[in-house]
Amino acid sequence: PAPPSGGSNSSWSSFLKSIASFNGDLSSLTAPPFILSSVSLTEFSSYWCEHPFIFAAPANEADPQKRALFVLKWFLTTLKQQYASRSEQYGNEKKPLNPFLGELFLGAWEDDAGTTELISEQVSHHPPATAYCITNRPTGVRLEGYNAQKATFSTTINIKQIGHAVLTVPDPTDKSKHETYLITLPSLHIEGLIYGAPYIELDGSSHIVSSTGYTSRIDYSGKGWLSGKKNSVTAILYKTGSSNPEKEAVYSVKGQWPEELELHTGPSKKQSGSTLVETYNPHTAKSTSLSVKPVEKQHPLESRKAWSKVAQGIQDGNMELVGAEKSRIENAQREARAKEKEAGKTWERRYFTAKKEGGEDAVLAALGGKVGLSVDGDADKTGGLWRFDQTKADNVKDETLSKEEEERILTELLGQETT
Ligand code: 0T9
Numbered sequence: 001p002a003p004p005s006g007g008s009n010s011s012w013s014s015f016l017k018s019i020a021s022f023n024g025d026l027s028s029l030t031a032p033p034f035i036l037s038s039v040s041l042t043e044f045s046s047y048w049c050e051h052p053f054i055f056a057a058p059a060n061e062a063d064p065q066k067r068a069l070f071v072l073k074w075f076l077t078t079l080k081q082q083y084a085s086r087s088e089q090y091g092n093e094k095k096p097l098n099p100f101l102g103e104l105f106l107g108a109w110e111d112d113a114g115t116t117e118l119i120s121e122q123v124s125h126h127p128p129a130t131a132y133c134i135t136n137r138p139t140g141v142r143l144e145g146y147n148a149q150k151a152t153f154s155t156t157i158n159i160k161q162i163g164h165a166v167l168t169v170p171d172p173t174d175k176s177k178h179e180t181y182l183i184t185l186p187s188l189h190i191e192g193l194i195y196g197a198p199y200i201e202l203d204g205s206s207h208i209v210s211s212t213g214y215t216s217r218i219d220y221s222g223k224g225w226l227s228g229k230k231n232s233v234t235a236i237l238y239k240t241g242s243s244n245p246e247k248e249a250v251y252s253v254k255g256q257w258p259e260e261l262e263l264h265t266g267p268s269k270k271q272s273g274s275t276l277v278e279t280y281n282p283h284t285a286k287s288t289s290l291s292v293k294p295v296e297k298q299h300p301l302e303s304r305k306a307w308s309k310v311a312q313g314i315q316d317g318n319m320e321l322v323g324a325e326k327s328r329i330e331n332a333q334r335e336a337r338a339k340e341k342e343a344g345k346t347w348e349r350r351y352f353t354a355k356k357e358g359g360e361d362a363v364l365a366a367l368g369g370k371v372g373l374s375v376d377g378d379a380d381k382t383g384g385l386w387r388f389d390q391t392k393a394d395n396v397k398d399e400t401l402s403k404e405e406e407e408r409i410l411t412e413l414l415g416q417e418t419t
Contacts, residue, residue: 012196019193022153027098027128033319035198037086037094038311040303042105044096045120045132046290047082048143048165049109052136053286056113058169059139064179068214069251069263071167071181072237073280075208076218079257080282083188084231087199088258093190097307100333101125101347102413105303107290114138118290119351119393124148124383125333129163131352133388140170140178146352146386147185148378156193161185162381164373166363180211182367186220191230201230202257207371214250215240215370231256236267240370251277258282299401300409301350332415351393354384361385 011032018029049055054077058070086094099122109116113136120132123146131146145165152158164184171177186206190198202220209215218235221228233256236249252268255261260281266274292298298305306329313321340346355361357379364375364385377385401409410416 016193019153019157022151022157024151026095026149026151026157026159029095031095033314033317035092035095036314036322037096038307038314039094040097040099040103040105040307041128042099042103042120042122042130042303044082045105045130045134046107046118047085048078048132048145049116049118049134049290050081050287051077051285052109052111052116052288053113055116055134055143056136056139056141059136059141059172062172064212065214065250067169067172067179068181068208068210068212068216068237069277071169071210072208072216072218072235072251072253073261073263073278075183075216076233076235076253076257076261077280077282077285079202079233081287083200083202084258087197091197092192093198093200097310098128099125099130099303100306100329100413101337102301102350103303103306104299104301104350105292106299107292109288109290111286111288119388121349121351123349123352123354123386127381127383129382129384129386131349131386131388133351133393140168142168142388144168144388145183146382148382150381157190158187159189160187162378164364164377180363180367181208182210182363182371182373183208184371184373186218191222202233209240209367209370211366213240214238215242215245217245229256231258233257233261255280300406300414306414328415332411332413336413349386349389349392350396351389352386353389353392354379354386361387 015032054074058067061067061070101122103122105120107118116134116136118134120130123129123131127148129146129148134143143165145163147161147163150160150162164182167181167183169179171179184206186202187204188200188202191201192198201222205217205219207215207217214237216235216237218233221232223230235253236245237251238245238249242248247267249267252264253261262279263277264274265277295305295308309325310322313325364373364377368375379385407418410418
């Protein structure tokens with residue numbers, strides 16, 4: 001075994017010991033400095049759209065079966081940035097900042113598909129849940145979702161993702177109609193912990209089920225004792241309700257998600273008559289980076305602005321500053337919640353609204369049962385069934401904060417001293 005890649009041996013082994021007696025709350029783990037990230041989980045929502053033109057592509061495809069394939073392809077092309085980008089960049093997975101309630105991360109991409117907008121908001125703190133909405137302006141393709149994580153320890157850290165996403169695609173042959181794709185999220189675990197170089201492996205399976213009658217099942221696997229390659233994936237796309245999806249699949253995919261994916265017609269490439277649709281190579285695919293306003297122009301609750309001192313501390317290895325600045329935010333948040341409670345109020349989410357308990361969600365009602373999602377969207381584990389609220393978004397669009405309002409937010413919600 002190689003020695004730990006970062007930190008000192010002793011701090012890593014005491015960290016491992018603390019994980020072994022772990023209570024399920026990842027944010028409570030005190031990790032050695034080299035494992036700390038200055039990026040908050042609200043930023044992770046942007047991983048859904050590293051390639052905006054692939055995201056928007058279904059809107060320009062007239063054949064519904066091909067559209068379903070394009071949606072599957074887009075989903076698979078997000079995996080690399082979602083789950084491998086930190087370890088590729090730093091040599092190990094990192095522990096993200098734990099967002100505060102109301103934290104925002106806003107931005108936009110510009111590429112061949114035009115402008116695609118991102119809105120990400122921390123909609124719950126206990127339990128932590130992040131909601132997002134990504135819209136490609138020219139086509140109207142939109143992804144809405146929310147997620148939380150449940151961690152357990154058995155051999156390693158195992159994480160189950162709770163929540164789901166809904167992709168809406170306007171029908172290219174009839175713009176008055178649209179179709180929806182309900183997307184479930186894979187579970188994951190941490191590999192490489194004992195070597196001091198943790199990275200993510202996906203496991204189990206996830207699904208995409210569409211209102212047009214197609215289902216994709218995606219199976220994840222890693223390197224086993226004797227065979228298998230790390231970060232492996234296979235997927236089949238079949239007619240929803242098929243009694244033998246493995247045999248009746250109309251498309252199939254095979255590969256390693258950070259390396260290469262092969263898309264074929266039919267259930268597998270070995271099937272006679274199967275043809276190669278496309279080979280996707282993430283190393284050569286065109287990525288577009290997200291544009292975010294400079295910190296000076298951001299709303300005080302925007303992630304990079306609110307966490308800027310903590311991020312600076314992490315980058316400088318100044319753990320005293322990190323601790324002090326984190327506590328400032330956490331204490332201010334605790335006080336704000338106490339005040340709200342006293343006044344009988346709740347924190348108003350800026351862009352999302354939780355569906356009323358018992359209130360039906362049409363997408364979950366129609367498609368949820370096919371992929372094992374409950375109609376209430378696991379609201380108890382995510383602080384609500386969160387949906388983007390266009391009215392709220394329109395109302396805040398041209399909002400300008402007065403100096404007083406900005407100072408009130410800084411002091412009352414982030415614990416900053418203003419002069
Ligand atoms: C949604 C994604 C999620 C968030 C992260 C588990 C994890 C927090 C949640 C699920 C995104 O769409 C996809 C990617 C990575 C997930 C993170 C990986 C990770 O390790 C963290 C947890 C909280 C830790 O930081 C544990 C410490 C770790 C570095 C082990 C030493």
